[in-house]
Amino acid sequence: MRTVSRPLLCALTALALIATVAAPWSGAPAQSRLRVLATLPDLWAITRAIVGDLGEVQVATRPGQNPHDLEIRPSQFVLVKRAEILVRNGLDEDAWIDAIIESSGNPRLLRGAPSVVEAVRGLTILKIRTGPIDRSLGDVHPSGNPHFTLDPGTLPVVTANIVAGLGRLRPDLAERLDANRRAFLDDVAAAAHRWSDALAPHRGAPLVSYHDSWPYFYQAFGLEDLGVIEDRPGVPPSPRHLIALISQMRQRRAKVVLVESWYPTDTAAAVARAAGARVLVLPQSPGAVKGTDTYIAHLDFLVTSLARALVE
Numbered sequence: 001m002r003t004v005s006r007p008l009l010c011a012l013t014a015l016a017l018i019a020t021v022a023a024p025w026s027g028a029p030a031q032s033r034l035r036v037l038a039t040l041p042d043l044w045a046i047t048r049a050i051v052g053d054l055g056e057v058q059v060a061t062r063p064g065q066n067p068h069d070l071e072i073r074p075s076q077f078v079l080v081k082r083a084e085i086l087v088r089n090g091l092d093e094d095a096w097i098d099a100i101i102e103s104s105g106n107p108r109l110l111r112g113a114p115s116v117v118e119a120v121r122g123l124t125i126l127k128i129r130t131g132p133i134d135r136s137l138g139d140v141h142p143s144g145n146p147h148f149t150l151d152p153g154t155l156p157v158v159t160a161n162i163v164a165g166l167g168r169l170r171p172d173l174a175e176r177l178d179a180n181r182r183a184f185l186d187d188v189a190a191a192a193h194r195w196s197d198a199l200a201p202h203r204g205a206p207l208v209s210y211h212d213s214w215p216y217f218y219q220a221f222g223l224e225d226l227g228v229i230e231d232r233p234g235v236p237p238s239p240r241h242l243i244a245l246i247s248q249m250r251q252r253r254a255k256v257v258l259v260e261s262w263y264p265t266d267t268a269a270a271v272a273r274a275a276g277a278r279v280l281v282l283p284q285s286p287g288a289v290k291g292t293d294t295y296i297a298h299l300d301f302l303v304t305s306l307a308r309a310l311v312e
Contacts, residue, residue, distance in 0.1 A: 034170060037083035037109070039094035040067060041285040042149040043119055045295045047087050049184040050162055054173055058083070060097060063287025066262035067093055072100065080104040085169060087162055090120030093146035117165030119158045123148055126215045147284070151216035152192045152299065156185060191296045195303040196221065202310045208249060208277070209258040210268045213284050217302070226254055229268055242271060249275035256309050260284045280309045 034055025038044035044059035051057050060076050061067060080086075080100050086109040088094050101109045108115040125144035148154045159181045167174035199221040206226035207218065211233065218225045227248060231241040248254075249271075257272045259265050261283045272279045282305060283289050286298035 034166060034173070035082065035084045036087060036166070037079050037085070038087045039097050040089060041287050042295070042298075043087050043089065045286040045293065045298065046119075046149065046155065046158060046184075047162055049295065050159060050177055050180050051166070052176075052180045054176060054180075060094075060100075063285060063293070064261055064283060066260075067096070072096070076100050077104050080109060081106050083109060085115050085117065085166060087117045087119060087165070089146050090118030091125070091143045091146040115165075115169060117162055119161050120146075120148065121161050122157045123154055126219070127212070145212060145215050147213050148216050149295075150214065150284075150299075150302075151220040152188050152195070153220055154216065155188055155295075159185060187296060191299065195299060198303050198307045199223070202307065205256075205310055206249075206252040206254045207256055207258060208245065208254055208271070209260075210263050211260055213260055214258060221303075224252075226252060229257070229271055237267065242267075246271055246274045249277060256280050256306070258282055258306075261288055278309065278312070280305060282306070 034051055034057075036047055036051060036055060036057045038047050038057060038059050040061060041059055041063045044057060048057040058079050060079055076097075077100055080097070081104045083106070086097075086101075088097060088111075098111060101111075107113065110116070125148070128144040149158060163174070163177045163181050166177055170177075203222035204224055206224040207214070208227050208229065209225075210229045212228045212230070215225055217223070227245045229237055229242070229245065231237050254275060255277050257268045257275075257277055257279050259268045259279055259281050261281050265279055265281065268279050271277075282302055283292065283298070286295060287293040289301055292298045292301045
């Protein structure tokens with residue numbers, strides 16, 4: 001993950017402070033409308049479904065932007081400065097927000113503050129690292145894989161965390177937020193039947209991905225995690241690793257290699273070609289493809305695209 005130099009932070013902080021004299025977020029006074037900032041597009045889509053017309057939900061990253069290689073922008077300081085509540089992943093997928101918060105002059109959004117919601121709390125986390133961890137392992141996630149919202153089964157816990165955090169600060173809105181949550185979960189549950197039916201013929205299908213983004217998705221729909229092209233996240237894979245992976249794909253007759261839309265496809269295409277498979281480029285977060293800026297539309301796109309690829 002990129003680090004931010006002190007001179008750059010100082011310059012961006014100055015820009016953020018200047019921006020505070022600009023007009024505040026649109027809407028009614030602060031005590032009548034929520035002002036929420038989500039770190040990532042998946043959390044933005046989920047939080048927006050819960051907040052509804054009770055406030056404004058902004059996102060600190062652009063849809064389709066790789067959160068592992070993030071360029072800090074002045075606009076992010078402005079968003080942090082103006083927000084009253086932060087919804088964050090809770091692992092290290094959005095650790096980059098900490099430097100922005102520390103320089104923004106908004107202590108309400110510091111990690112551990114009452115105004116910060118960590119969506120991960122109470123979930124069973126996959127792929128938690130054990131043993132020594134250093135930079136030789138690449139851009140690993142020491143606390144476990146952070147892509148938990150790709151399993152719709154995590155949403156009851158995630159949305160409960162969000163409603164509890166928002167309701168803690170705005171108890172006057174707690175009942176309406178909970179009603180929005182229950183309606184959203186009903187919609188997701190109905191859609192989950194559709195997603196499960198679409199992928200049911202492919203249960204147990206072995207899949208390979210470029211980056212380790214999909215274990216919760218595999219878990220949700222009974223797919224097999226056959227391997228990852230990046231043997232060390234953010235580091236080009238070794239020839240030995242690729243040869244072993246191709247051999248395994250041939251043995252298991254793996255049909256599809258998943259590549260997140262922000263990664264180049266050259267290596268994945270070479271692996272797929274050698275193994276007799278195909279590359280499927282998918283957005284890992286909502287909004288990267290037109291018409292997928294809601295959680296359900298995003299999962300619809302993922303499931304439909306994968307089901308089609310597995311039969312072609």
